[in-house]
Amino acid sequence: MLTVYELRSRISKLPRVSLGHFPTPIEFCPRLTEAVGGPRIFIKRDDCTGLAFGGNKTRQLEFTVGQGVHHEADVLIGGAGSQSNHCRQLSAAAAKLGLECRIAVVEDHKTEESKGNLLLDDLLGASVQTVDVPTQEELDVAKEQVASDVRSEGKNPFVVMKPENRPYGAMGYALAVAEMSEQMDALGERVDAIVGCSGSCTQPGMIFGNKVLGLGARVYGIAPIEWSYDIKDAFLGVLTRMVELLGVDLAFDREDVWNSPDYIGSEGYGYCSEAGNEALRLMATTEGVILDPIYTGKALSGLIDLAKKGELGSDETVVFLHTGGTPALFAYTEELLGKA
Numbered sequence: 599m600l601t602v603y604e605l606r607s608r609i610s611k612l613p614r615v616s617l618g619h620f621p622t623p624i625e626f627c628p629r630l631t632e633a634v635g636g637p638r639i640f641i642k643r644d645d646c647t648g649l650a651f652g653g654n655k656t657r658q659l660e661f662t663v664g665q666g667v668h669h670e671a672d673v674l675i676g677g678a679g680s681q682s683n684h685c686r687q688l689s690a691a692a693a694k695l696g697l698e699c700r701i702a703v704v705e706d707h708k709t710e711e712s713k714g715n716l717l718l719d720d721l722l723g724a725s726v727q728t729v730d731v732p733t734q735e736e737l738d739v740a741k742e743q744v745a746s747d748v749r750s751e752g753k754n755p756f757v758v759m760k761p762e763n764r765p766y767g768a769m770g771y772a773l774a775v776a777e778m779s780e781q782m783d784a785l786g787e788r789v790d791a792i793v794g795c796s797g798s799c800t801q802p803g804m805i806f807g808n809k810v811l812g813l814g815a816r817v818y819g820i821a822p823i824e825w826s827y828d829i830k831d832a833f834l835g836v837l838t839r840m841v842e843l844l845g846v847d848l849a850f851d852r853e854d855v856w857n858s859p860d861y862i863g864s865e866g867y868g869y870c871s872e873a874g875n876e877a878l879r880l881m882a883t884t885e886g887v888i889l890d891p892i893y894t895g896k897a898l899s900g901l902i903d904l905a906k907k908g909e910l911g912s913d914e915t916v917v918f919l920h921t922g923g924t925p926a927l928f929a930y931t932e933e934l935l936g937k938a
């Protein structure tokens with residue numbers, strides 16, 4: 599186990615660029631707590647991390663783009679669904695650092711409308727190309743093709759969004775847990791559970807931070823997407839590499855990972871779910887805080903369900919991690935108004 603100071607000092611040895619506004623606020627949600635009728639709910643406002651409307655990618659990009667800068671890249675490459683928050687924040691990071699950004703997005707049901715995140719990618723100066731592949735997982739070839747085009751122009755590309763870069767991104771969330779624990783200590787609160795949306799870096803980072811600091815909270819991940827591979831194995835791969843990178847004496851197993859695809863909704867990734875949209879409205883009308891329909895609304899619907907089932911006890915204290923994503927709201931107006 600490490601102290602917060604030791605964790606920060608080990609992570610400080612890794613390449614990193616400064617992109618965000620930290621610490622983000624943590625706030626008690628009295629009216630949401632009452633409406634849910636379950637645990638006391640606090641919200642960790644990672645929608646306030648800065649970098650083109652904020653979100654969880656800011657913390658991750660400090661390290662993943664840090665790797666690119668370390669490799670002296672002059673072009674950053676990313677790719678995901680067309681309303682990707684990651685691509686929007688990567689575009690912003692590249693702009694801030696004076697680097698070029700090229701993005702490959704999946705041709706999906708939101709590609710046609712240059713709204714929300716796609717509009718922001720363009721405003722931030724990224725060059726966006728759409729690729730006709732069935733899912734994000736098949737984008738790797740396209741990203742490598744972009745990298746090879748960049749090389750043939752005599753430039754040095756760095757593909758930011760690839761699996762081997764995830765442990766670096768997750769470092770941002772080990773630090774977020776340290777930040778959260780200090781804030782909750784200062785409020786005289788203990789944390790029984792943390793709930794947030796995650797499918798790649800955020801939750802492994804939180805699991806790592808929680809265990810290495812000995813906080814003893816339960817970390818619940820609500821998946822936004824169902825991958826073709828086993829998510830526990832993928833998270834354990836990230837955790838094992840974090841252990842190596844930081845040289846800590848710690849082991850993780852499948853019991854350490856709780857991640858559920860149950861709240862994605864019947865239409866799958868990138869589509870709204872009824873429960874997610876209801877949760878989004880509940881948060882907005884009780885606390886004046888805006889979530890997004892694809893990630894954080896669904897995550898709150900998961901928290902509410904876990905509270906109903908008694909998995910989150912009514913005498914417990916839960917931190918809901920707001921991972922951002924709000925610009926996508928403006929690409930989902932019809933769905934949110936119940937017209938689609």
Ligand SMILES: Cc1ncc(COP(=O)(O)O)c(C=O)c1O
Nearest residue numbers: 683796797798799800893921923
């Ligand atoms: C708003 C939002 N929340 C959560 C996630 C999941 O984050 P991660 O892939 O790091 O687990 C994403 C990323 O896709 C996101 O954009």
